[in-house]
Amino acid sequence: MVNLFARVEDRPTPKAVYNWRVYACAIVAATAAIMIGYDSAFIGTSMALASFKNEFGLAHKTSKEFAAISANIVSTYQGGCFFGSLVGYPLGQILGRRIGLFISALVFVLGAGVMLAADGARGLGPIYGGRIVAGLGIGAASNLTPLYISEIAPPAIRGQLVGMYELGWQIGGLVGFWINYGVSENIPSSHKQWLIPFAVQLIPGALFAIGIPFFNLCYIRKLQAEDAYIINEMNEIDVQVEHDRTAVGEGFWAPFRQVFGKGFLFRRMLITTSLFIWQNGTGINAINYYSYTIFKSLGITGTNTSLLTTGVFGVIKTALALVWCFVIIDKFGRRGILLVGAVGGAISMFAIGAYNKIQNPAAHPTPNLPPGGKAAMFFFYLWTAFYAVSWNGTPWVVNSEAFPGAVRQVTQCFAATSNWLWNFVISRATPTMFLNMGHSGYGVYLFFATMQVLSVPYICFLLPETRNIPLEEMDRLFAQRNVWNANKIVMAELRREHELGAKNPAYLKPESGSLEEVEDVKEHQEVA
Known part of the structure; x- marks a missing residue:
């Protein structure tokens, strides 16, 4: 019988290494992702609330005007994240991972607080400004968090621990999807109704700032300094540091010169950071940020019904993210599940696109979905399942572990930047795509399906499996x-x-x- 929880180790490892402390450090650091996931879920559904539209004069905007404003509100955050991910490099390089994470948390809390100043009189300015500032903090944290977790993780559970980052993202998203359904059902349409979801952002931000871990390796491993495992691990770190110092040199710009000056490292970085093109090409951020538009295109009517359907989407994604984190990622590896996710996701998107092309459900909404609409919803949730156990967090895991320590800070910086760049592109383009790519947006679904098909040869021919390989041996793997x-x-x-x-x-x-x-x-x- 296959043991799904068996660990494949590169060397004999004491059981004490797999203790609650290393998990606790990873969980606290991954709280940064709760803030990211929450924003990706709550902002789109907040804009769908009648109270939000009425307060800021959006109720009487044309579809084109509302699409432009929605894109502006969403994409200002991604723009801040893009530049924040670049700032994460000097923070981590000069001040260290932990202090950098702490500063990132404070910046996010500041931005979230600024958003609360918005009202009908002040307009959307505080929301735009606050989202840029919050994005700066989140962008830096998205750079540093996977890096920090991968460096404290034993190789056999590294995927699982880095997966905590993605798990935090999904938990934040789950709360974000349901928060607006809750306020729409229990709070009358008012300033308070839409303000509460914005204020909830402060909770994970504060928890993140308070809980940043400051522990040494012996404490995390739960071993004495004289233990053979600690001695061996420290020796390997020392050897790697000396090798990196000799090969890369010292100084702020030395890792950049190494990455861009060595063809094999630059090629590797292009391969791993390009995973975020394919991840965003699945359509995930179009769904996260514009779930109301997505379900409207399938013929689902009513704000509350759309919010409820979005909440179910969040439940499925979060539940399967748990399976991905604790069972799949370190048992079945990285590359295989990406391939399964791409094929299954493409089939699902093609099915939805075909239904929307033939039936045009957005033009014929009904209180109860017809059989074809129910089939389309089935394929939507099937797509969610394939995505949740594959592309959901695997690109972050691969990028966090694929490079030697001397350049990992730089490559992780570019990984986070790549994520936010393509996140920005999709979030900015989605409203316009639904207006221009066929009735009921059928062309949008076909586009995302095609992107998933194209990712298959990319994975097969360019990406080696990184599971269980020690960080110090990644050069050997990619060679x-x-x-x-x-x-x-x-x-x-x-x-x-x-x-x-x-x-x-x-x-x-x-x-x-x-x-x-x-x-x-x-x-x-x-x-x-």
């Missing part, structure tokens, strides 16, 4: 010419090296059977 079997080759080499090293401490290299691959890596390192 393999056989991309599809690279993980198996490197894991076999590592086990053999540890076995022979235990018998003979002077052992320096594996047997000749895999010498060709190892020498290929060494050649790259010597060039570096």
Whole structure:
């Protein structure tokens, strides 16, 4: 019988390493993602509230005018996140990961507070300004959080712990999807009704700032400093730091020169950061930010009905994110689940697009969905399931673990920047796409389906499986010419090296059977 919770280790690991402390540190750091997920869910549904539209004079805008304003409100946040992700590099490089995360939390709380000053008299200005400031804090945190978690995580549960970041995103989204349904059902249409969802942002922001962990490695591993595992881990870190200092050099710009000056590192960064093109190409952020528009295109009528349907979407996504985090990501790896998610998601989107093309449900809304509409909703939730267990957080995991420590701060910076760039593009374009890409937006669904199909060859031919590979051995993994079997080759080499090293401490290299691959890596390192 397959043990879904079995851990594949690169070396013998004491059970104490897998303790509550390392999980607690990851969970607290991942609180940053709760703020991101909450915003992605609540802002679109807040704009759908009649109280919000009436207060800011949006109720009588044309479809084109309202689409432009909606895009502005949503995209100012992504714009702030884009620049914040760049600021995250100097914060982490100069002040360290933990202090950088703390500053990010304070900036977010400031921006969230500014948004609360908006009303009918002041207009949308405080919301625009506050969202830019909050975005700066979130962008920096999205850079630093996966980096921090990956560096404290034991290799066998690294995917699971970095997955906490995505799990936090989904929990925030779940609350964000349901908060507006709750206020619409229980609070009369008023200034207070739409203000409460904006104010709730302050809760995860404050918890994040208060809870940033400040612990050392021995405490996190729950081992004494004299333990062989701690000594071995510290030795590997020291060796890697010395190698990085020799190969990369010292100084603020040295990692940039290394990444952009070494072809194999730059190519790797292009491969991993481009995952966010495909992630946003699934359609996730179009659905997150404009769920009301999505369900209206399927013929669902009424604000409360759309909010309820959106809440169900959030429940499915969050529940399956738990399965992804605790069962799938470290058991089945990264690449395989991306492929499954892409194929399943494409089929689902093609089905929805075909239904909207044939039936044009937005032009014929009914209180009760016809059989075809129910089938379209089934495929929408099926798409949600495929996405939640694959593209949901896997790109973050891959980017957090694919590079040596000396350049990881830079590559993670560009990963976060790539995410927010494509997030901005999709969030800005979605309202216009639904206005111009066919009746009931059928062309939008076909576009997202096609993007998922195109991601398949990208994953097959360019991305090696990173599961269970120690961070210090990622150069060796990406140097393999056989991309599809690279993980198996490197894991076999590592086990053999540890076995022979235990018998003979002077052992320096594996047997000749895999010498060709190892020498290929060494050649790259010597060039570096």
